[in-house]
Amino acid sequence: MTDTTSQLDGAAIGLDSTVPSTWSPTTWFAVISMAATSFALVSAEFLPAGLLTPMARDLGVSEGTAGQVVTATASVGAVTALLSNVLIGKLNRKTVLVGLSALAIGSNLLAALATDFWLLLLGRAGLGVALSGFWALSVAVVARLVGTNATGRGMAIVTLGVSLATIAAPSMGALISDWLGWRAATAMTAGLAAIAMLLQILSLPTLPASTSNRLSDVFRLTKRRTVQLGMLAILLLMTGHFAGSVYVRPFLEQVTLLGTGPIALALLGFGIASVIGNVAGGRLADANIHVALAVTGVLMAFSALALVLWGAQSGIAFALVTLWGFAFGMAPVVLPTNLSRGAADALEAAGSLMVVSFQVAISIGALFGGYVVDHFGASAPLTFTAVLAASTIVLALLQPRS
Template sequence: MAPAWGAVISMGLGVFGLVGAEFLPASLLTPIAAELGVTEGMAGQAVTATAAVALVTSLFITAATRHIDRRLVLLGLSVLLILSNLLVAIAPNLPLLLTGRILLGVALGGFWTLSAATMMRLVPERHVPKALSILFSGVSAATIFAAPVGSYLGAIAGWRTVFLAAAGLGALVLVVQLATLPSLPPRGLSRLRTMVEVLSRRAVGLAMAAILLVFTGHFAFFTYIRPFLETVTGAGVTAISGILLGFGIANLIGNYLGAFLLERSMRLTLALMPLVMGTLALALAGAGGNIAADAAMVALWGVAFGAVPVAWSTWITRAVPDEAESAGGLFVAAINFAIATGAAAGGFIFDASGVGNVFMASGIVLIAAAVMIVTGVETRAAARTA
């Protein structure tokens, strides 16, 4: 089997387009809320809606499409990405904007659920780690694109123009995938009971609980970072764009740091990252206000979080090698439930008592996650079955 690197790159582009679109509201929250006449906490529910639908999609997509060529499914999800961004760009009110974000949730949940298993079919086994690193580089690139570029372009041309640009990126992704993705006939007949069986494994259940805590803590922080930088740090649009750019670059560095640390200790890598993030959240909540110090802490957070998805994806491939697609669906569901929880809870806390308390809650949740990983998560590789 010759590796299909063009298809792998197209998958990385798909991740770039989807993740970039998912988190654009984090950098555009203030102008979106102002134009639509809602609070920033309500506007933050655009992230919640996407994550909630992605969660449901991740649980059902494998079973619902078990008879359909995976190439056609992936192309259809890219079409949804385009339609979602176009709908948000023209939305005159919050309900229509949320409708567009729901379409994105379907695309995001479906794509992520199928992506790891697809990587395993595009390249020989020895090249899977490299293929996955290309896939996750799309996440880091999207972090760099969505936050600072979205904030800066939004200030110049308006937030609607940012979503139109995201739709154009989605069209590019679709063209590249049409040209490179081979036919991928479905394998097996995955059903919901397979996911239940995988989740019932003790190692998987505890890991999913830890994943929920890590990603809930992160997205309570990340969704409301712009209001924090505006109100606590006192940063203007240019400074915010620069800080978010630093976060994105640091996130990319964190991908490689995660791979480096995983070669030495998986447990250390899984636990250290949320511990660092939680400590930074508490520090920002308690002592934020100096622009240089806050920028440095946000960048360090980016490094730590960059290692998180790489570490947990590697854990999945080692712990559940016999049911990679079902485990991938659970992984995506756990992350998106955490995103929805973090964004929603953060919005309520923000509206009730301010952004500082959002960061305080984030820090507590992340440190709890680190404790759970150290004391309960199994990191030894499971035996592979033929």
């Protein structure tokens, strides 16, 4: 999205480059609908962290293999993100967002009803399309809803849905899977997507496309050094995170020797801490993006390595999982802010690159994590997390100052 693009259709969507002193109820409703969508989609994305063991048992596969449902979501999402803003062309952005929510409903239902692992993978792949399409458009749509100078405030609310999902999905998923089965937990995410779709229909204004992106425009952005380093930061930190976080439940079961109830409590602590991290990350990113990136890497590297060293003690394990949650809560704010610094004139194209980076990182992390957990035990993925998170610290020091 260019500067000219951001000013088109202003009367239709209420866009103003100045920061409004207060948002109208209509604007609040629209932004909240975006937050509800992020909550529904990310809840479905993170659900396997709390369902991995019963899901693997039911489908007759190893925990490492079951963890590849995350890889399926992410790998399909990476390809979709690269092409999404090209394929949607001149379609009304509201229509696209509602359609993506409908796809999420169908995909979650297919996963819940899957009779074998391949049908489950197909359902998760559909979820990957919905996720990547939504996030690729999110920054540009929020900018149109609230004004370019209030985009950070709007995105903080939208990404709050991510943090809340980290509370609801893994912990509640673990409990619901014990009470009603993992399929019931998966089906509930379809209900969340249906609520989000209804809110979108009721609240989002018409969002006519003011430009049609070309694939060459997306690739042209990758020539900018700030964008390159921003993408690399996402790849390092998120690959490390998902290599370890997907397999936290097996670690807590096999190393810390916790039961389902304490594990759900630990994952709840992770989620609550991520909400706090989301707020802290936004404030720190506004003050100094380089420090914010370094702090995020330090906290994640320390918590993962310390779990490997001292995670057999339940009290320490609870504290470190919570610290990890705080670091992860910072990431959805810090990493996109870091990337977008060099692409303020092309937000939709930058959104595609951002999602591609996230999804490739999730794919590699889950794939490698699944391999090492099957071959080297539950502690190995967390060691990999620590190494890559520490690499992000070095990258933060190399980022150009602006």
